[in-house]
Amino acid sequence: MCGIHAVLCANKAAADAHQISPDLKSRLCNRGPDYYGQVERRCAPCSTGHDADDDCWTLRFTSTVLALRGDHITRQPLVDGGESVLCWNGEAWRIGGQLVEGNDGEDILARLVKASACPSGLSEDSILDVFRSIEGPFAFVYYHAPSQKVFFARDRLGRRSLMVSDDEQAGTLIISSISEACDPSWKEVEPDGIYVLSLDDHHGILPEQMLRVPVRREWLVDGQADFVSRSSPFHLSAVSSIGPFNKSLPPPGSSPVLTAQSPSVAMLKEQLVDSLRLRILNVPQPPLEGHSPVSNTRVAVLFSGGLDCTVLARLAHEVLDPDQGIDLINVAFENPRVVAQLKKEAKGQPISDFYEACPDRITGRRSFAELQKVCVRRTFRFLAVNVPYKETVAHRQQVISLIYPHNTEMDLSIAYALFFAARGQGFVTESSNPEVASQPYTTPARVLLSGLGADELFGGYSRHPAAFARNGYAGLIDELLVDVSRLGKRNLGRDDRAMSHWNKEVRFPFLDERLVGWAMQALAWDKCDFKNRDEMTGVEAGKRVLRLLALELGMAGVAKEKKRAIQFGARTAKMESGRVKGTTLIT
Template structure:
């Protein structure tokens, strides 16, 4: 995980106000270092009447050393890399290697081997061959071309601001003024630096040969070039059971995704290394299945921190005070996610957030989620922001009646269950779509949800959680798992035609519920879906009449 910033501007005229090319503002440095506390570096290039300034900070989680960024090649090219490359051309990157160094070497080598007009397409194909969550800015110095973008699912943040011929890119920009927008995850962007001034910016889609403007609904329902969304109809009324092939396949896909993301995590600084991983843990279906499978993958001596966040919501507290006996119960323990968290797993790391502390961090959170700016964005971000911080009290199932001990999680890697609802039909609107148009309607709704994850959720969530020098990883959004999920018929994931059948679990995300049953977690398999802002009680803190779409004031 890293913080990246790039400023591309025409050569400065002697008559204009000079811009500091040797440093960034203190505020920009602060937010970038918060994301990457292990190294701060800069690089500058001047070419063809343009000045390009690059800044990177590093959170070292790959390889056997801290790789200093921006990375610079012998031919003058520069790479700012934020994220993870798990595989290149289908081959895993070795645990002792640093992925950013592998990517730079790949780009330099393929670029130098291609003749003139083919150079750009060769670079684009190399980027298309990378599997993993990433955002990047690459300056191909010999071709005087800037290439930037987010991975095809949009799992890492990159925002952009353009003012005339000046282009600015950054991991997070809420404190840097207005005019920013998220870089879409619909392709790779290329900016050619013209000799007479001006930027020629074009989008190159992830799918080779796809010229459609709407990448989500491209030919044959391709999704990000990963695969074709399966729209076939079932014969008869097939029923999902815990013995169905798709349930077994889901477990295999998840285990492989989890192994990539949790094995070989470096020991956090100033710790004994026993705890390197944490899980955003509401006690619900998605996160509990992840925690259970992590336990199968990790060595027995490695601990897993389960981060369970509960907020002091003034409206709820007032209701509890007005109880029959007039006393105030423990409003943190009354939070729905705290209740399911205790019920779902033996141990949990609990994070209690007083209302005053929420208000104290309000402007910081608003700044981080920008350009997102609704009350729903804010309520979701509160929960993720404080959970990622990992400061609270530690309790143990064998000692619930003892006084909880203050605890700060040393883990620098967080796992999130995001993506399970979109892939396997977890929202109420998925049932509604099925009731209106059958499995065809359901597939269209799933396609819409998967296609807008990068725009609606992932950039915002990355900015909020990375602020604490943590990296969030999404096992359900592994490219190979996503490809398998979208190519699997919908009735093999959530067979709404059968309602709550003999398995005793709901149809929404039934495949995942059946996997929970296979793992021996019957209570978890029957948990109802609950949005994070309601489970942690960050929604509607000031007024019960505020809508999620209301702009933040």
């Protein structure tokens, strides 16, 4: 995980007016505490032929680094020995289908240098092909000095944050992992292509200077990319760049049944294990400052005890070395409205622990106990993160600032849970019994695993059975297609900004490109079998393929866990009033 920030100004005076503030520098360093670097470039547009300040672009690039790849800290921004500059934030697991060994940023820069050496007129296509060929989460800004062009983008699923703010009058464009203020000029870069800005005009940045280049070559219209007007909506589907969605329907009169022996169950396990290997093997030992020197925990799971995260924890046990611990981070909040109701129901009797009464805490401890039974040689630690209401209030403005431009009560309630979970401070036990004495603990893990994506891929929301009830598998397929197609456009940027604030990197095994591609191509009834009753397989139809995998992994209780939204499980929703709607704008 890294923080990236780029200021592109049509003249030096404008650049000097956009210095990084101490607050912004601190927030960028929170994303990447291992290194802070800056590079400045001057660029005289070809149309001027000289480098007078009034006619010369000033480009200032800033990067902070959280070192999680390779055997050393790679200083950023990366430079190629000439004038070109790369700010890279992400994880390139594969490039051109080949696994990346060592530091991925250095590998990408080397490929860009090679692409830049192509004959004039071909270098831009070669540069675009480098970025098109990357598998993994990323955001980047790349200045290609020979062509005087700036390339920037988020990955096709939008797993890393990237934002833009422009001032056409001042001739300035800012590209950053996080916004500098809750200002309406800031917009998230949509994961719908690669953006190319030509600096061949000294009058500033105009819409007609910026191109949106599709992720797939076959999306080019008449061989051309389209111009981007910042007042027009972004419309291309991010997920469509991964592959086609299977819209096949079962033959009339047939009723295929999804069982533990169905090929899709074994295939899902294979896909998840492959995805986890990329994301949790070879994670470097975290700094031991403030942590026990005997700790060997490098990975933690955002752990509600639900189906998705528990299956990840169970499969991580199969992938990681036996001596590595796995922390299970479970967050619960003091919700004044719920606490008042509990006190009323207690009729004057003391409440033993309202944190332990949170739905996700109850589920978490139950699933933790089941993990311990089936993974007897693994050290799992249950990290109970308890957040008092006064601490929630104290961090309110900070969280609002991080998640901007997302600004609804639902955004805030979800972000609270992710923000405090990622901090990873609480009380830890290696026993599932809440009565066992626990110790204050901060997880040393810098890599967090999230189960996000499973509901969209495998039919885990209540709207999926409703769609099936309305129009059978045709209705279900349409609903799944909508969910998968908007994965990159919804909340991943918000979640990245909320969690990476604590110098942690969140990884999403269910959102591996190859796993998503497989799930899109799988038959609907091989994922969620709403045609057949729960009694036929012992688990409900929603996410049935994942539930059957949980059964195969020895976790019968986990296989039957119901879907619960994080804001209700952790009790961050409706803290003051039960009448507040999730769509209400934050005041």
